[in-house]
Amino acid sequence: MSIESRIASNQPKSFKFSKENEAKIKRVIAKYPKGRQASAVMPLLDLAQRQHDNWIPMKAIELIASKLEMAEIRVLEVATFYTMFNLKPVGQFFLQACTTTPCWLRGSDEMMRAIKDRYNISSGEISACGRFSLLEVECLGACVNAPILQVNDDFYEDLDYQTTIELLESLESGAPLPVGSVLGRSGSEATEGATTLASIKSKKAAARAAKKRSSANAK
Ligand code: FES
Numbered sequence: 001m002s003i004e005s006r007i008a009s010n011q012p013k014s015f016k017f018s019k020e021n022e023a024k025i026k027r028v029i030a031k032y033p034k035g036r037q038a039s040a041v042m043p044l045l046d047l048a049q050r051q052h053d054n055w056i057p058m059k060a061i062e063l064i065a066s067k068l069e070m071a072e073i074r075v076l077e078v079a080t081f082y083t084m085f086n087l088k089p090v091g092q093f094f095l096q097a098c099t100t101t102p103c104w105l106r107g108s109d110e111m112m113r114a115i116k117d118r119y120n121i122s123s124g125e126i127s128a129c130g131r132f133s134l135l136e137v138e139c140l141g142a143c144v145n146a147p148i149l150q151v152n153d154d155f156y157e158d159l160d161y162q163t164t165i166e167l168l169e170s171l172e173s174g175a176p177l178p179v180g181s182v183l184g185r186s187g188s189e190a191t192e193g194a195t196t197l198a199s200i201k202s203k204k205a206a207a208r209a210a211k212k213r214s215s216a217n218a219k
Contacts, residue, residue, distance in 0.1 A: 005124070006080060007058065008088035015059035021047045025067065037068050041078050044068065045085055054094060054152075055086040083137045090133035091126050093171050096150040099136050102143035107160050111147050112136070114164035131172070144188040145181050157181040158191075 017025060025044060032039045041064065048060040056079055065072040079085045083096065095115060099108045115134055119127035123136035142148045145157035149164065156167055156179065163182040170177045185191060 003080060006087050008055065012057050012059060015048070015052065015057050015063055017047065017063070018051055021051055029068075038070050038074070041068055041070065041075055042082075045075070045079055049085060053089065055089050058087075083135060089126075092131045093133070094152055095132060095134045096137045096140065097123075097134065098138070098140045098142075098146070098148045098150075100139040100143075102139070103147035106146040106158075108147035110161040111149055111159045111164045114161045115168070118165065118168050132168075145185070151176075154179040158183040158185070 024047060025040075028040045028043045028047075029037050044064045044067065045056060045060075048056050048064065052060065061075050061079060062072055064070075065075045068075070079087060086094070097108065097112055097115065099112065103111075115132075116122065119129075119132050119134070121127050121132070121134050123134055126133045137150075140148045140150055140155065142155055142157060147157075147159050149156045149159055149167070151167075151171065154176075156177070158181045159167065167177050167182070183191060185193075189195070
């Protein structure tokens with residue numbers, strides 16, 4: 001993907017951080033030693049994106065560069081390296097679909113097919129309704145519950161064709177499915193349920209406590 005295609009052609013003439021974000025920026029920069037303020041570049045890009053409808057205009061890149069005393073190209077390099085930063089408008093639901101090996105082995109092709117069938121979009125495109133953007137990304141760091149679809153800040157896990165469609169329908173209707181594994185597994189437990197000694201023990205303890213409670217209530 002060329003750099004030109006990643007940056008919005010229609011740019012605002014100015015960008016200013018809100019008062020609230022200026023206060024946050026002060027706190028973020030204060031976390032780093034003097035002369036190392038460039039380390040705050042990612043939190044500042046994140047603040048700019050959240051403030052500006054989920055994408056970062058070039059005026060914000062310039063402003064961040066001047067605040068952190070960095071060359072503008074250095075800030076742009078960071079913003080273009082990480083797929084979580086958008087340099088052009090995206091839909092209300094920004095879908096980042098992981099297709100790296102563990103997700104691919106666990107069916108990310110089917111997850112992608114469901115998104116394409118529903119909105120007729122490929123990576124880097126926005127649906128005709130303007131509400132959904134799709135981006136194919138590398139490992140999201142949650143391989144254990146692959147395949148993963150990130151929707152804005154949330155991870156949906158263990159998806160297949162049908163559950164991806166159900167998830168998209170739930171987003172469209174304004175009543176999103178619960179975040180996490182669509183199979184309902186807790187954390188990274190095995191797909192067939194808890195198998196470790198600790199989790200089995202805690203399940204047995206919970207069952208004993210429930211039994212005690214019900215016999216106490218019966219008296
Ligand atoms: S490979 Fe998809 S989350 Fe790691």
